[in-house]
Amino acid sequence: MVANYDEVMKLALERGFYFPSCEIYADAPAGFWEYGPTGVNMKNKFVELWRRELVRRDGMMEIDGCQIMSKSVFVASGHIGNFTDPILRCTKCNSTFRADRYVTEKTGENVPERMADEEINALVKKYNLRCPNCKSEFGGVSRFNMMFRVGIGPAAEEAYLRPETCQTIFVDFARVFKTMRGRLPLGVAQVGKSFRNEIAPRQSLLRLREFYQAEIEVFCNPSRLDELPKFEEIKDTILRLSDGSSITEATAEEAVRKGLIPNKLVAYYLALLIEFYDKTGVDVRRSRYRRLSDDEKAFYASIAFDFEVETSIGWLELVACNYRSDYDLKGHGTTSKQNLEVVDPTDQTKVLPHVFELSMGIDRSIYTILEHCYYEDEKHDDRVVLGLKPYLAPVLVGILPLMTKDGLGEKARKIHSDLKLDFDTFYDESGSIGRRYRRLEEVGAPFAITIDQTTMQDDTVTVRHRDTMQQERVKTSELRQYMNNALAARN
RNA sequence: GCGACGGUCGUCCAGUUUGGUCUAGGACAUCAGAUUGCCAAUCUGGUAACCCGGGUUCAAAUCCCGGCCGUCGCACCA
Known part of the structure; x- marks a missing residue:
């Protein structure tokens, strides 16, 4: 018998895999969980497998960056602008709404997310918009930022906890590339914590405010995305591709040839990733790469595949695979006034590298491994077995x-x-x-x-x-x- | 954040309707001892909980208020 969420949760609590943070205090906030002795052991082994099958296999470089980063980083990354949602809050019942969407929906006026607060307020007044729940008036537009702000030093200089680990990779790119004698394409990897002030964290490890990511940013020359000798290693690896409804199976080579995947570089890393997950004990027959539509993609992504796995609570996104083009290096280059171009030795031309990323949620992966490995053995008194691979077992x-x-x-x-x-x-x-x-x-x-x-x-x-x-x-x-x-x- | 429902040993559940019988009961788990000696055996004993804070009352697990957490729905989701 296969497991469901509740059974995995129970096992996790009883056997020390993970449990709520600060649980002896009544004011412990939601969205924070800690790993116990068995969980941290398994997580360490998971990360070590990731190093083996992705970082070492592909000759990537791993760094370990800071979690607190200056405001400028997030101005450049777009998070200051894109992470602050305008919010309308009812003065009476406290219901909150995304201001831009609500006003657009009610008035038909075009309200971009970046519209100034005063303009949105004016529209609210003009159309006399009121709370749909209790008919009371709204307060003025306020801003909700999903990043945690921190104050550095006695003057409380504005800084933020990183909302994704990759920003440290981008800001460190130039030094790492130079000092480590990098050549494109180059993967730079990092494991660490990221922080997002989720409005509604839920389901233990699946939606956290403080969570682990294992991220890989592959820096590449956009004109050489199909020049990849090592593609040969994985050309026969089966990829399960989806548009959200049906799933198509194709080898990496076929997928590129039929245009299901835009180039060999992307296909190569999607293949490495699926080979990695196969070794974790996740049932990859219940997985898919789902190509995201334009309105689902993150603001920085030009092509995006989500690696999703079927669990007892539905399809779960474990890895976001985004082709970020030169969005990040361009932003950081402009904001910092540094030249982040590098020379491609193939033809001695200067190029601002593009980035393809594999942004892995470690906590979600740990959950999925537990769920896919858990079974009750009807032949032997319904014994509960966690069929973990030896190299992941606590x-x-x-x-x-x-x-x-x-x-x-x-x-x-x-x-x-x-x-x-x-x-x-x-x-x-x-x-x-x-x-x-x-x-x-x-x-x-x-x-x-x-x-x-x-x-x-x-x-x-x-x-x-x-x-x-x-x-x-x-x-x-x-x-x-x-x-x-x-x-x-x-x- | 809103709404509905919920929160009792590590886990699951009884007790809450109708306040007193609760010094909170059971099962499983766990610990110690006995016994057995290859698949959750048995016996004895032990540890262990009313989410937090106020209020009502002679008396609160039980009623009221606030908070926190959880599940679901809405909204949000890089």
């Missing part, structure tokens, strides 16, 4: 003496101390052996080592497999190699 192996007497406990502790520095192990000698197996299954431990009487005679233990419940005997001297082999099996 506990790789449980070490369990069948009983503590006759020296089995000592032997088990010895085996445990031989393994615990190199593997995520869990030692447990309490209660029945069956109960201990079940507990391990719930945190996704793929293996359990059991020390029994035979161990005392021939120095072998049983290794039990989580999914099949089958056991095999392994020499204690070979356990280390056994576990290493299991970890290395990333398909």
